[in-house]
Every structure is written in C-alpha cells, then in structure tokens.
Amino acid sequence: MAENHLIAHIPGVQGGEPVISGTRTPVRTVAVLYHCTYPGNRAEVQRALAHLTPEQIDAALAYYADSRAEIDAHIERHKRAFEELVHVG
DSSP: OOOOTTEEEOTTSGGGOEEETTSOOBHHHHHHIIIIISTTOHHHHHHHTTTSOHHHHHHHHHHHHHSHHHHHHHHHHHHHHHHHHHHHO
C-alpha cells in the first residue's frame, strides 16, 4: 500500500482509526457513504461531506481499496456498538 499524506492514524482521534488528515472524519465514513448509502455516487458523498475536497474523498476510497479488511473491521465494530446501544435503550 502506498503512503498517502491525506490519510493519518492519530492516537486519540477516532480511536486511532485512519482519518482524513486535518479532520476527524474516518476513512470508514467515506467508505460507507460511497459503497452503501450512495452506491458509487461521488457527488452525493461530496455533498454529504462538504468539508472534504474531492482529493480527500479519493484518498479515502483508495485507502479503503488497499486496506479493505482493516476498514471493514472498523465498520463492523461500529455497527455492533450501535446495535448494542439501540437494544439497551
């Protein structure tokens, strides 16, 4: 996997998950929006995450393509946590 200056792992930010550099937006958020919420529609992802540049979105999607297992594990962990929260309430 090529290093990308637009993606960072910062201890204490999003639990150390990869985020868009200079933001707290996790790569997982971009991946879920692009692959699930707005399948294949970069324009909708851009609209939903208007604080990100197209280059940042592309970098997140490239990171996801190169590190799918890592990001899918983060997605699944957050999904389980949400389901547990909903069932407790």
